[in-house]
Amino acid sequence: MSQSRHVPVMLQRCLDLLAPALQEPGAVVVDCTLGLGGHSEALLERFPEARLVALDRDTEALRLSGERLAPYGERATLVHAVYDELPDVLDRLGVPRVQGVLFDLGVSSMQLDEAGRGFAYAQDAPLDMRMDQTTGMSAAEVLNTYPPGELVRILRAYGEEKQAKRIVSAIVREREKEPFTHSARLVELIRAALPQAAKRTGGNPAKRTFQALRIEVNGELSVLERAIPAAVESIAVGGRIAVLSYHSLEDRLVKQVFAAGAANTAPPGLPVVPEQYAPRLKLLTRGAELPTEEEIAENRRAAPARLRGAERIRESLG
Numbered sequence: 636m637s638q639s640r641h642v643p644v645m646l647q648r649c650l651d652l653l654a655p656a657l658q659e660p661g662a663v664v665v666d667c668t669l670g671l672g673g674h675s676e677a678l679l680e681r682f683p684e685a686r687l688v689a690l691d692r693d694t695e696a697l698r699l700s701g702e703r704l705a706p707y708g709e710r711a712t713l714v715h716a717v718y719d720e721l722p723d724v725l726d727r728l729g730v731p732r733v734q735g736v737l738f739d740l741g742v743s744s745m746q747l748d749e750a751g752r753g754f755a756y757a758q759d760a761p762l763d764m765r766m767d768q769t770t771g772m773s774a775a776e777v778l779n780t781y782p783p784g785e786l787v788r789i790l791r792a793y794g795e796e797k798q799a800k801r802i803v804s805a806i807v808r809e810r811e812k813e814p815f816t817h818s819a820r821l822v823e824l825i826r827a828a829l830p831q832a833a834k835r836t837g838g839n840p841a842k843r844t845f846q847a848l849r850i851e852v853n854g855e856l857s858v859l860e861r862a863i864p865a866a867v868e869s870i871a872v873g874g875r876i877a878v879l880s881y882h883s884l885e886d887r888l889v890k891q892v893f894a895a896g897a898a899n900t901a902p903p904g905l906p907v908v909p910e911q912y913a914p915r916l917k918l919l920t921r922g923a924e925l926p927t928e929e930e931i932a933e934n935r936r937a938a939p940a941r942l943r944g945a946e947r948i949r950e951s952l953g
Contacts, residue, residue: 642673642933642934642936642937643673643674643677643739644739644741644879644926644930644934644936644937644940645879645924645926645930645937645940645942646673646674646677648924648942649674649737649739649877649879649942650677650678650681652875652877652919652920652942652944653678653735653737653875653877653944654681654682655875655946656734656735656873656874656875656946657678657682657685657734657735658682658684659684659734660684661684661685661686662682662684662685662686662734662735663685663686663687663688663730663732663733663734663735664678664682664685664686664687664688664733664734664735664736664737665687665688665689665690665721665725665733665735665736665737665866665869666678666687666688666689666690666737666739667690667718667721667736667737667738667862667866668690668691668718668737668738668739668740669689669690669691669696669697669700669713670691670693670696670700670739671696671699671700671703672689672699672700672703672704674737674739675687675689675700675704675711676703676704676707678735678737679704679707679710679711685710685734685735686710686711686712687704687707687710687711687712688712688714688724688725688728688730688733689704689711689712689713689714690714690715690716690717690718690720690721690724691713691714691715691716692715692716692717692766692767692853693766693767693768694715694767694768694769697713697715700713701713712728717767717858717862718738718858718859718862718866719858719859719861719862719865721736721862721865721866721869722865722868722869725869732869732870732871732874733869733870733871733874734870734871734873734874734875735870735874735875735876735877736866736869736870736874736875736876736877737876737877737878738862738863738866738876738877738878738879738880739879740855740859740878740879740880740881740885741879741881741936741940758818758819759817759818759819760817760818761773761775761816761817761818762774762775762778762815762816762817762818762821762848763775764845764848764849764852764853765852765853766853771852771853771854772852773852774848774849774852775814775815775816777789777848777851777852778806778810778815778821778848779810779814779815783803783804783807786799786803786806786807787799787800787803789847789848789850789851790802790803790843790844790847792847792884793846793847793850793851793856793884794843794844794845794846794847794850795843795882795883795884796843796844796847798828798829798830801828801829801830802824802825802828802829802844804828805824805825805827805828806821806824809824818845821841821844822839822841825840825841825844826840826841846882850884855885856884856885856888859885859888859889860888863878863888863889863892864892867892867896867915867916867945867947868951870947871947872947872948872949872950873946873947873948874946874947875919875944875945875946875947876944876945876947877942877943877944878942878943878944879940879941879942880923880940880941880943881939881940881941882939886923886941886943889943890923890943893916893918893943893945894918896914896915896916896945897914897915897916897917897918897945898914899912899913899914900912901913910949913949914948914949915947915948915949915950915951916945916946916947916948917945917946917948918943918944918945919944919945919946920942920943920944923941923942923943924941924942924943925940925941925942926938926940
């Protein structure tokens with residue numbers, strides 16, 4: 636197990652953002668992306684009166700975190716669930732409202748480091764990429780069965796890949812000869828398909844394609860579109876939410892939900908703003924906060940992180 640995978644991103648800043656909401660005894664904080672439990676452990680440690688509910692769709696992550704968080708006993712409840720299922724999870728646990736919510740949307744470092752999962756383009760592995768390996772289509776099935784137009788759409792939308800057409804025509808040509816099963820063949824094909832100039836910038840040329848496949852396989856953006864508003868709804872007045880995202884598509888979604896919650900929606904010209912139009916959220920970060928240079932030097936996975944926070948300032952009416 637490499638040490639780098641135990642370093643939670645922007646940990647101190649996340650704890651500071653949530654702190655004012657988690658001082659009271661019995662406060663409930665939800666870690667929607669448990670992973671290896673780094674953020675969760677720090678929350679339990681720093682807020683000794685708080686209870687933690689932690690979600691993950693990855694059964695292996697739950698097992699490992701369960702061992703790590705065992706010393707906290709009853710204070711930690713770990714649940715096998717995708718984070719858009721938060722309302723159902725809280726309902727089952729009989730928790731009507733929570734005081735804090737944390738999302739760390741990066742692929743768990745464990746998944747990147749486990750060679751057999753096919754998330755990483757740096758080593759050859761079966762093209763799986765499912766965060767929950769008990770359900771759904773693998774990346775290989777997506778590559779081998781999706782129509783070309785759909786593959787181009789995914790690479791453009793989720794990978795922001797300018798050479799999507801070129802890559803997809805190479806994939807389609809190759810999959811007719813033999814279906815894709817492993818990551819190294821895909822990496823090689825992408826390298827061969829790209830023009831020289833495109834290979835000189837931005838790290839491994841396969842990175843964007845792998846990101847796009849991972850988002851598609853796990854339905855990440857559609858899950859997030861449901862999850863962030865649901866999480867905001869679950870927060871009590873005075874409660875807080877912090878979200879770490881790692882690419883512009885996720886960050887844009889979070890920004891939109893927070894901005895809508897913080898907006899005054901009254902028709903212009905009203906002398907007094909009726910309560911139903913008043914903002915429900917107060918933004919706690921100016922734009923998205925970035926990790927410090929020191930943190931990036933210590934933990935390269937922090938480099939693309941963007942952190943946004945908000946506080947619930949009033950109930951929704953209706």
